[in-house]
Amino acid sequence: MLRGKNILVGVTGSIAAYKSAILIRSLVKEGAHVKVVMTPSATDFISPLTLSTLSKNPVNLDFFNSNSGEWASHVELGLWADLYLIAPATANTIAKFANGICEDLLAAVYLSAKCPVFIAPAMDLDMYRHPATNKNIEILRDFGNAIIDADHGELASGLIGEGRMAEPEQIIRILNSFFSGDQPLKGKKALVTAGPTHEAIDPVRFIGNHSSGKMGFAIAEELADQGAEVTLISGPTQQQTERTNIHTIAVVTAEQMHKESRSVFHDSEIIVLAAAVADYRPVISAAEKIKKQDPYLNLELEKTVDIAATLGKEKKNGQFIVGFALETENEVDHAKEKIRKKNFDLIVLNSLKDDGAGFGYNTNKVTIIDRREKVKAFGLKSKKEVATDIVHEIITRIDS
Numbered sequence: 432m433l434r435g436k437n438i439l440v441g442v443t444g445s446i447a448a449y450k451s452a453i454l455i456r457s458l459v460k461e462g463a464h465v466k467v468v469m470t471p472s473a474t475d476f477i478s479p480l481t482l483s484t485l486s487k488n489p490v491n492l493d494f495f496n497s498n499s500g501e502w503a504s505h506v507e508l509g510l511w512a513d514l515y516l517i518a519p520a521t522a523n524t525i526a527k528f529a530n531g532i533c534e535d536l537l538a539a540v541y542l543s544a545k546c547p548v549f550i551a552p553a554m555d556l557d558m559y560r561h562p563a564t565n566k567n568i569e570i571l572r573d574f575g576n577a578i579i580d581a582d583h584g585e586l587a588s589g590l591i592g593e594g595r596m597a598e599p600e601q602i603i604r605i606l607n608s609f610f611s612g613d614q615p616l617k618g619k620k621a622l623v624t625a626g627p628t629h630e631a632i633d634p635v636r637f638i639g640n641h642s643s644g645k646m647g648f649a650i651a652e653e654l655a656d657q658g659a660e661v662t663l664i665s666g667p668t669q670q671q672t673e674r675t676n677i678h679t680i681a682v683v684t685a686e687q688m689h690k691e692s693r694s695v696f697h698d699s700e701i702i703v704l705a706a707a708v709a710d711y712r713p714v715i716s717a718a719e720k721i722k723k724q725d726p727y728l729n730l731e732l733e734k735t736v737d738i739a740a741t742l743g744k745e746k747k748n749g750q751f752i753v754g755f756a757l758e759t760e761n762e763v764d765h766a767k768e769k770i771r772k773k774n775f776d777l778i779v780l781n782s783l784k785d786d787g788a789g790f791g792y793n794t795n796k797v798t799i800i801d802r803r804e805k806v807k808a809f810g811l812k813s814k815k816e817v818a819t820d821i822v823h824e825i826i827t828r829i830d831s
Contacts, residue, residue, distance in 0.1 A: 614658025
C-alpha cells in the first residue's frame, strides 16, 4: 500500500537514528518515494550521505543550501508529502512540536504540513516517563498526530524499560495499515477484562493478587488499533488508555466485574478475559477496621463467581472467547483442560517459571493454544508485542 506514496522522513538527534537507515531502505523497497529532512544534531549520529543514498534524494538539512544556492522550502516539502514520519523523535523535538517552536527546518515542515503526521518517540526511560514528555505527547495526539508508541527493551543508557523507538518493520506495518484503511476488526465489538479484583476483608484490607493490568490494557489498545469498538472492564490498576474507541469501566470486586461483563457480553463478538480475578473472598467483610488484638486471625472464605466459566456457558455462534492461564506446573496440560471446561476458542498460557514474564513486568512470554490443541510458543517480548501476537491469532481465526 506504500507504492507510489510520498513519504517525508524526519530524523532527529537520537542514537536510534541508525534505525532510520533501515526504515528508509524498507520504505523504498515498498515502492514509496522518500525524502529526508534532518535536524543538525541528527548528523552527529548518522550521515546525510547515508540517508541520501538510501532515499535516492538529497537530504534536507538547512533552510538554505550554500553548496547549490537553493532555498529548501518547508512549505513545498509539506505539500509534497502524503505522510510525514518523524522517526526517531526526541523529547526535545516533541516539546518543540507541542509548543510551536520552529528553530529548524524539520520543525518548520511540521508546522506547515497538511498531510498526516506520524511520530515515533525515542529517548531514555526517565525522559519518556517524565510528566512534561507525557503532556507533550498528549498535546500532539490532540493535534491529530499519530503516536507510534516506544517499545520496551534495553536502552542506550543501559536501563531496561520503555523508550526504544519502534522497530522499522513495525512502523512499516502501521503505515501500510493506514494507507490501506485495513482494519480487519472494523465494525466489531470487543470485550476485554483486565487487572486484579480486590475482595474486602474490612475497609482497609483485601484479598487480591499482583496483576498490574498491563497485558489486558495492551490487548484492548491493539484491538482498538485494528478497528474494534472495545469495552474494557478493569479492576484496580494504575493503567490508563487514551484510545477514543475504548470505553473503560472501573470495578473492584469479582462480582462487579461479572455484572459489568454480563451487561455487554451478548453484544460482543470478541471476548478476551485477561483479568486475574480473585478465586476467593471473605464470607463476611467487616464494616469497621479489624483491630490487631489476637495473635491469629481466621478468615472463612468462599469461592467468587467464575466469570470465564459463566460466560463460556452462554457463548453463542459468532462469538470468540480468549482466556488466560497462569500456571506453575504441567502448564500445557492444565491450559488444554481449561479450554474444554470453559468453552474457550483460544487460551494464552503464562508460566511463573519464566524470567521476565507474569505479573508486574513490562515483558511477557506466552504460549497460545487453540481448541484443536495446536500449541504455538513465543519468546520473551514486550507486552505490546505480545498483544499484537494475540490479536493476530484472533484475526486469523475469526476470518478463517
